[in-house]
Amino acid sequence: MDNGLNNSRNDFEIFQQLINGEKLDYLDSAATAQRPVSVLKAVSDFYRHDNANVHRSINTLSSRATDSYEAARDKVAGFIHAVDSQSIVFTRSTTESLNLVARSFGDLVVTAGDEILVSEMEHHSNLIPWQQLAQRKQAKLVYIGLQADGELNMTDLKRKLTSRTKIVAIAQVSNVLGTINPIKEIARLAHEQGAYMVVDGAQAAPHFAVDVQDLDADFYAFSGHKMLAPAGIGVLYGKKALLDQMSPVQFGGEMIDHVDEQSATWAAAPLKFEAGTPNIGGAIGLAAAIDYLQALGMDKIEAYEQDLMAIVLKGLSQIDGLTIYGPLDAAKHASVLAFNLGKLHAHDVATALDLQGIEVRAGDHCAQPLMHYLGISAAVRASFYFYNTRDDVDRLISGLQRTKEFFSNAAR
Amino acid sequence: MDNGLNNSRNDFEIFQQLINGEKLDYLDSAATAQRPVSVLKAVSDFYRHDNANVHRSINTLSSRATDSYEAARDKVAGFIHAVDSQSIVFTRSTTESLNLVARSFGDLVVTAGDEILVSEMEHHSNLIPWQQLAQRKQAKLVYIGLQADGELNMTDLKRKLTSRTKIVAIAQVSNVLGTINPIKEIARLAHEQGAYMVVDGAQAAPHFAVDVQDLDADFYAFSGHKMLAPAGIGVLYGKKALLDQMSPVQFGGEMIDHVDEQSATWAAAPLKFEAGTPNIGGAIGLAAAIDYLQALGMDKIEAYEQDLMAIVLKGLSQIDGLTIYGPLDAAKHASVLAFNLGKLHAHDVATALDLQGIEVRAGDHCAQPLMHYLGISAAVRASFYFYNTRDDVDRLISGLQRTKEFFSNAAR
Amino acid sequence: MQLDKLNLLYRQLILENAAHPQHYGHLANSSYHLMLPNPTCGDTINVEMVFQAEKVAEIAFTGQGCTISQASASMMTSVLLGQNLVDAKKLIASFSRLIMGEPISDQENQALGDAAVLASVAEFPTRIRCATLAWHAADNLLDQYLEKKHE
Amino acid sequence: MQLDKLNLLYRQLILENAAHPQHYGHLANSSYHLMLPNPTCGDTINVEMVFQAEKVAEIAFTGQGCTISQASASMMTSVLLGQNLVDAKKLIASFSRLIMGEPISDQENQALGDAAVLASVAEFPTRIRCATLAWHAADNLLDQYLEKKHE
Numbered sequence A, B: 001m002d003n004g005l006n007n008s009r010n011d012f013e014i015f016q017q018l019i020n021g022e023k024l025d026y027l028d029s030a031a032t033a034q035r036p037v038s039v040l041k042a043v044s045d046f047y048r049h050d051n052a053n054v055h056r057s058i059n060t061l062s063s064r065a066t067d068s069y070e071a072a073r074d075k076v077a078g079f080i081h082a083v084d085s086q087s088i089v090f091t092r093s094t095t096e097s098l099n100l101v102a103r104s105f106g107d108l109v110v111t112a113g114d115e116i117l118v119s120e121m122e123h124h125s126n127l128i129p130w131q132q133l134a135q136r137k138q139a140k141l142v143y144i145g146l147q148a149d150g151e152l153n154m155t156d157l158k159r160k161l162t163s164r165t166k167i168v169a170i171a172q173v174s175n176v177l178g179t180i181n182p183i184k185e186i187a188r189l190a191h192e193q194g195a196y197m198v199v200d201g202a203q204a205a206p207h208f209a210v211d212v213q214d215l216d217a218d219f220y221a222f223s224g225h226k227m228l229a230p231a232g233i234g235v236l237y238g239k240k241a242l243l244d245q246m247s248p249v250q251f252g253g254e255m256i257d258h259v260d261e262q263s264a265t266w267a268a269a270p271l272k273f274e275a276g277t278p279n280i281g282g283a284i285g286l287a288a289a290i291d292y293l294q295a296l297g298m299d300k301i302e303a304y305e306q307d308l309m310a311i312v313l314k315g316l317s318q319i320d321g322l323t324i325y326g327p328l329d330a331a332k333h334a335s336v337l338a339f340n341l342g343k344l345h346a347h348d349v350a351t352a353l354d355l356q357g358i359e360v361r362a363g364d365h366c367a368q369p370l371m372h373y374l375g376i377s378a379a380v381r382a383s384f385y386f387y388n389t390r391d392d393v394d395r396l397i398s399g400l401q402r403t404k405e406f407f408s409n410a411a412r
Numbered sequence C, D: 001m002q003l004d005k006l007n008l009l010y011r012q013l014i015l016e017n018a019a020h021p022q023h024y025g026h027l028a029n030s031s032y033h034l035m036l037p038n039p040t041c042g043d044t045i046n047v048e049m050v051f052q053a054e055k056v057a058e059i060a061f062t063g064q065g066c067t068i069s070q071a072s073a074s075m076m077t078s079v080l081l082g083q084n085l086v087d088a089k090k091l092i093a094s095f096s097r098l099i100m101g102e103p104i105s106d107q108e109n110q111a112l113g114d115a116a117v118l119a120s121v122a123e124f125p126t127r128i129r130c131a132t133l134a135w136h137a138a139d140n141l142l143d144q145y146l147e148k149k150h151e
């Protein structure tokens, strides 16, 4: 039996356990990925040998810690092809990154009457910060609709993207529909209208090569924990010229230049956005995660996941009464797949799968407006990563079939 | 030779190494503490066995992760004697905790003409958030002066604490002077005037037992990384009734109740303040750190550190030309000690110590107003924890003596 | 294959209650109603009550949810209907212990009627919240009524 | 005991320059001046320059700082004084490589004069920033002058 891309499954100790007496079939990587031994080791090695605070002291340990932390920043810059490391801000998560843009940059450029464009498929983290900004500034939050197959309606986008639009904030990959949005084209259209492009890359950066310069994104946010790194570390990429104009949103140690009793001046970006002791171990873990991913090859990961997705889509479409949300073409469908099984509630399906060792997610997936749009209250979501195998996929398909049988027999 | 309180030094692998050819003498725990094996193991065990996102899915792994994360919250509540876990918000750090209070609570209660009281010995993290709040609200930031020995001038405090005062924000322990401030009394005085008491506990919580109910603090902030936990996890304690009134400052997943296209409602505290995926591993590491500290006993740690401090104070006061900042009485002097050696620049002293394997910090210690107040631009700081030994202290004293000799011979 | 364990959770009585819930719908003139969300999934349950002579004179619920939450709500309405306030509070407390896997007396068990079958949910910790949602709402409404009376 | 290594960093020439810095103070009518902070410690160095006939006609510095930063600023003023703009930029570039531990030619080494002794700082990575601060300021002032000329 295959064992994930390049036998990668062996690098993840968590897969050695049984869940409810069954081999673990982890299909919830879109919520959070699993961590390979190399990432856990990088973090604990740091704490065992070089631990100190960063950017503060001039002793040997502190200088090693600072070097490792800044090397992690360089690695992240390389990973998403940023011009330089100074455009990489470390945050806790995608959520914090997007809040930082909405608060600091949003408050700077958005004024009353302006429009902020989001899509109907946004995660709450790329939605509520903009809702709040719109409320603060008496601006208008405008939603781009979807096509029947779950793709972004580009005609609607072109109609709604006008000179009134100040910010376009869209996920590169939907965490429910799996839709891959044409960010490069949207950024071009946005820039034509003088608007800025903010990309929620939480479900994209872990799964395929991202080039922020090629996309011409003004801001790009993603989370370490969805790409093998520890929880608690995230990234905000911003064009240097924009970061330079922005005010910090948190204040304290590390981010200052000069402090008087009644006033203070800030360090240059990115440090001005990193008040207080950062998640040093997290940044080092993220660098190790990038090493791991790059050794596998982002292109290989993308191709492998597409193959898996084709099998899943085929298998699921053969289950009678199962509704798939999002594109049916594997090439248009990144690593997440949401569905419902007849009239069964998503929770009941998730529990039935859980008892078979298959860990999926059920609920609104932090995307309530999308749920309303789809006219459902919840869905089941299976999500994949390079360590999932053909066997994982087969078990999902047969697990769903058994679930269906169980409930139709039960409800006899 | 003694080996730290209860031979605790053996639990910290980092002490096995040489720094510049000498045994590591780590005297920078006020910047960040070292991590014992048990904490590193708790974090990696979580990732190896139970890793999943929290509060999201209903599968087995996710329910284990959520239980561990919430158990960590309970443990923190117990550690500082909070009434219940619902008053514990997980943040990145003390800095984020204080920014959260200043932004969310500060904006709620402070209006033009109000006064915010801080002391001359605050860390930038308990200063600039209040400076910014004062600027936003046209309020006044008022500084409480110090006595000659570095203690808070309580007469000055009583004079400046009036019915105009809305918030009193003070460190329980100064990160430069080592002064222990009488928070319980200050809180009583503040409440008499209808003001709220915010405590920066970054240098206190790691070193002695804290009882937020006994102190009657309205808010209490501290960082995991200064008390053996990984970097990237911090705590904000707040009285439940106050947290309930406050608005969130970050928005996204986990913290919502209901989301429509144009509006949203929030979950109850503490979740409404924890937008996005939190530092789950960090919280679990913090719980393990608390276990470790409680097994040693906070009272024992306090007594042991006081003994060490008495030796240091005695030794350093015998070095001619050395100026100590802060109280000279060990009982009034928590685990940090700042000084300068004659006219030598703090950096030169720190480098000389570093070459002897002694890791101290030199600089302004994120307390520029205090430096101005003391009329210096930088100081050397040695800080201690229970794993430091009598030998560490002796090496500091002889190391300083050698440093002095070197520079006085050199400058012949 | 652990699907057998599913039989433990999805008893016939539960499936029937979910498929054909009792007292589903709105009351003509309910003075007490409350909608509670289940934050893990986004489901909501709305419970309505009419009190008369210190008794639960009428009760109904609406809302979307999983089998467990619908069945539990349905069973709850049957159990609470006609109870006086004190007994209603007692029944809710018994149910709460039952569902957390704590022991309850035979008498309590009997008083819970069909709802006692939900005891098995205790073995599925991820689903406990689904089972308790409607009961929380009812408990809250009883408190509201008691407080109002008190004023 | 590694204090011997201290001798490597704190050479006699360095200690002398720090104790008795050259060109310390303000210029009567400097048109170019810049204050740079060393964020790791809070120290600052202020450099002032007067340009005449495309040369560094006058140069001075003030500021508090450690032995290394004071000595380096002092040595820099002596090296740059009287240099034409092109040579001044070259000297700064040579110094920058020297201090990062990169090889420089004998000729470059000689041109740096006393400042060449700071080469040993390369072995103390935590102190490199102390040594480069004044040179960064000077480099910046040269650029400002060149840009202005260009306008």
Ligand SMILES: Cc1ncc(COP(=O)(O)O)c(C=O)c1O
Pocket: A030, A031, A093, A094, A095, A096, A123, A125, A126, A171, A173, A174, A175, A200, A202, A203, A223, A225, A366, B253, B275, B276, B277
């Ligand atoms: C598309 C998308 N955006 C944002 C987020 C939020 O990520 P985090 O919880 O790491 O902040 C997620 C993950 O849940 C996501 O899938």
Ligand SMILES: Cc1ncc(COP(=O)(O)O)c(C=O)c1O
Pocket: A253, A275, A276, A277, B030, B031, B093, B094, B095, B096, B123, B125, B126, B171, B173, B174, B175, B200, B202, B203, B223, B225, B366
């Ligand atoms: C007194 C005091 N307050 C606040 C802080 C800030 O802590 P952190 O960097 O963990 O946010 C520190 C630590 O540097 C401190 O010593």
